[in-house]
Amino acid sequence: MNSSKKEFISEAEELLGEAEEHLLELQESAETGANPDTVNALFRSIHTLKGISGLFGLEGLKDLSHAIEEILDSLRLGNIEVSDDVIRFLFKNIDILRELLKKAEQGNDFDVTPYLEDIKVFGRKTSSRQKQESLSGVIDEAIISVLSNYEEQRLRANIKKKRAIFTINAVFSLEDFDKALAELTEKIKKQGELISILPTSENMPPDSLGFKLLFASDKDPDSLKTAIGIAPEQITGSKPKKTTARKLQPSLKSISTTVRVDIEKLDGILNTIGELTLTKGAIKRIEGELAGIYGHSELVFDMHRAYQSLERRLSELQQQVLEIRMVPIGQIFSRLAQIVKRYSQEIGKPVNLTVFGEETELDKFIAEEIVDPLMHIVRNAIDHGIESPEERKRRGKPERGTIRVKAFQRGNNVIVEIEDDGRGIDTEVIREKALEKGIITAGTEIDDTELIGFIFRAGFSTKEKVTEVSGRGVGMDVVKNRISSIGGFVDVRTEKDIYTRFSLSIPITLAIIKSLLIRVGINTFALPLSSISETLIVDRDALQSIEGKKVYNLRGELLPVMPVSDFFEIGSQTRESGHHESRYIVVSGYEERRVGLLVDELIGGQEIVIKSLGGYFEGLKGVAGVTEIGRHNVILVIDVETLTEEILLRHKGLVHV
Numbered sequence: 001m002n003s004s005k006k007e008f009i010s011e012a013e014e015l016l017g018e019a020e021e022h023l024l025e026l027q028e029s030a031e032t033g034a035n036p037d038t039v040n041a042l043f044r045s046i047h048t049l050k051g052i053s054g055l056f057g058l059e060g061l062k063d064l065s066h067a068i069e070e071i072l073d074s075l076r077l078g079n080i081e082v083s084d085d086v087i088r089f090l091f092k093n094i095d096i097l098r099e100l101l102k103k104a105e106q107g108n109d110f111d112v113t114p115y116l117e118d119i120k121v122f123g124r125k126t127s128s129r130q131k132q133e134s135l136s137g138v139i140d141e142a143i144i145s146v147l148s149n150y151e152e153q154r155l156r157a158n159i160k161k162k163r164a165i166f167t168i169n170a171v172f173s174l175e176d177f178d179k180a181l182a183e184l185t186e187k188i189k190k191q192g193e194l195i196s197i198l199p200t201s202e203n204m205p206p207d208s209l210g211f212k213l214l215f216a217s218d219k220d221p222d223s224l225k226t227a228i229g230i231a232p233e234q235i236t237g238s239k240p241k242k243t244t245a246r247k248l249q250p251s252l253k254s255i256s257t258t259v260r261v262d263i264e265k266l267d268g269i270l271n272t273i274g275e276l277t278l279t280k281g282a283i284k285r286i287e288g289e290l291a292g293i294y295g296h297s298e299l300v301f302d303m304h305r306a307y308q309s310l311e312r313r314l315s316e317l318q319q320q321v322l323e324i325r326m327v328p329i330g331q332i333f334s335r336l337a338q339i340v341k342r343y344s345q346e347i348g349k350p351v352n353l354t355v356f357g358e359e360t361e362l363d364k365f366i367a368e369e370i371v372d373p374l375m376h377i378v379r380n381a382i383d384h385g386i387e388s389p390e391e392r393k394r395r396g397k398p399e400r401g402t403i404r405v406k407a408f409q410r411g412n413n414v415i416v417e418i419e420d421d422g423r424g425i426d427t428e429v430i431r432e433k434a435l436e437k438g439i440i441t442a443g444t445e446i447d448d449t450e451l452i453g454f455i456f457r458a459g460f461s462t463k464e465k466v467t468e469v470s471g472r473g474v475g476m477d478v479v480k481n482r483i484s485s486i487g488g489f490v491d492v493r494t495e496k497d498i499y500t501r502f503s504l505s506i507p508i509t510l511a512i513i514k515s516l517l518i519r520v521g522i523n524t525f526a527l528p529l530s531s532i533s534e535t536l537i538v539d540r541d542a543l544q545s546i547e548g549k550k551v552y553n554l555r556g557e558l559l560p561v562m563p564v565s566d567f568f569e570i571g572s573q574t575r576e577s578g579h580h581e582s583r584y585i586v587v588s589g590y591e592e593r594r595v596g597l598l599v600d601e602l603i604g605g606q607e608i609v610i611k612s613l614g615g616y617f618e619g620l621k622g623v624a625g626v627t628e629i630g631r632h633n634v635i636l637v638i639d640v641e642t643l644t645e646e647i648l649l650r651h652k653g654l655v656h657v
Contacts, residue, residue: 025038034082192217369485521600
């Protein structure tokens with residue numbers, strides 16, 4: 001994608017984000033009356049999107065934006081009332097625009113004719129402009145006759161709100177009338193709503209231009225005269241109360257000191273840092289070899305000092321770039337707030353969302369990867385978890401449900417918890433569904449943890465009818481796979497009729513990660529440190545065998561253990577032959593999902609840059625990618641989540657995991 005296209009995608013995303021925020025404002029102010037500034041801002045967002053879409057030849061996006069723009073124009077003119085139906089319809093179409101934008105990013109466009117027809121039907125159906133009362137006798141006919149539809153609508157709206165209507169006659173010199181008029185309108189806008197600027201030629205001195213400015217305000221004529229500098233004429237409305245003029249000094253200077261940077265440019269810098277990290281490792285190795293040849297000579301000391309300086313500066317540079325990539329998770333939480341407001345209203349379940357830890361930071365890439373899983377979990381909580389108000393009342397719960405989202409840092413991971421106070425997960429219903437689908441057979445002994453794990457299977461749902469709320473986009477299997485693909489874990493805790501809590505354990509960054517190098521036979525692997533809770537050295541006798549499966553007594557609890565060589569089936573080609581008295585267990589996972597990976601040697605920690613295996617090896621089980629160490633040796637990075645699943649599967653029924 002070229003840079004201008006990227007700029008377009010970025011700007012279009014911002015515009016859609018702004019449009020959603022304006023819609024939420026409209027939704028919140030629907031009962032007290034829509035703010036015209038919000039409607040106008042929403043209109044401008046979509047209007048701008050239409051314009052830039054046309055510039056890039058994206059006809060579908062442009063046509064749909066244009067159709068939505070017409071609906072918004074009707075909203076501005078009062079032809080359509082701001083209602084829940086209208087808000088929902090606009091939200092739905094913004095979702096469609098966002099989907100079109102994704103297609104555009106992939107270089108595709110698609111037919112929007114059905115959506116256009118839908119908008120047309122909706123516009124006809126909701127057009128509800130009623131017969132307006134005549135303004136004759138209230139406002140001078142000469143003024144009314146020159147107002148546009150929008151200006152007349154704003155005039156009516158202000159009269160309805162019982163605001164006083166004023167006019168000001170202003171005369172300016174031809175030389176600088178534009179500047180003087182701009183200053184005057186700015187002053188008026190601070191005192192109320194400027195409805196119209198009408199040119200006038202009555203009693204004009206030579207070389208002058210005259211204007212009649214029509215505006216509405218809650219302030220009295222005396223304070224308006226003081227604030228504006230010209231005495232206004234009140235033409236309708238009761239005498240407003242005296243108010244104190246606001247003293248605001250406008251400034252065109254930007255208050256922001258930030259710049260927008262394409263994340264791919266930061267990726268490029270990090271890749272360079274990654275390459276320098278490998279170079280640093282090579283220098284360290286050369287220093288050791290020189291020390292072996294020349295001893296502690298001046299040359300070796302110089303090399304050591306150069307290495308230390310490089311290491312320090314590289315570490316500083318890496319940290320600074322990583323900090324630039326960090327974003328507060330609060331950005332995602334604000335999107336969740338939109339989801340909760342929209343969908344709870346759609347299905348008639350009032351829900352409060354409380355969030356904690358918005359300041360917790362994580363890598364921009366990771367943040368974007370978890371947006372969809374988080375949204376699906378929240379939608380799922382609203383649809384499946386939270387009961388209807390009537391049902392909650394019967395159970396002695398508050399009619400309004402609660403979803404709590406909490407983020408906090410734990411070591412190199414960020415934990416995100418999503419908890420609802422709904423009906424919980426009924427494991428008996430899952431068991432029946434699993435029997436029906438043939439996943440288990442009658443009489444199979446299976447605990448609740450394993451039963452709950454079935455909700456992450458593709459196509460597994462206990463709900464007979466898939467709804468628009470939770471059934472769109474991704475399923476729980478995709479949630480798990482997405483979190484797993486970035487080296488994270490998903491854990492579920494639930495209690496029937498009390499709560500359900502999803503805990504996502506996510507690495508803070510994937511750019512340059514700390515890893516543990518291990519040896520299995522003659523092979524070296526890297527394990528991301530973020531997925532390791534501890535390491536143990538154990539005698540062979542300490543390992544027990546139950547029905548042929550290895551377990552280890554870890555502080556009173558049986559830890560399922562599997563040699564890494566068993567997973568990759570490399571035992572017969574390695575040095576692993578039982579000569580060693582001691583071996584090492586790498587404990588991964590957390591809480592009840594902990595397992596042990598049996599390895600021959602812990603080589604040590606090292607920072608690595610994970611590279612993709614490429615499309616040919618895509619989907620290779622148990623491998624997260626490759627990395628380079630030492631003398632340009634390429635080794636595999638283990639996908640610990642997959643191995644954890646495999647160990648739990650192989651030890652199924654033996655121990656409580």
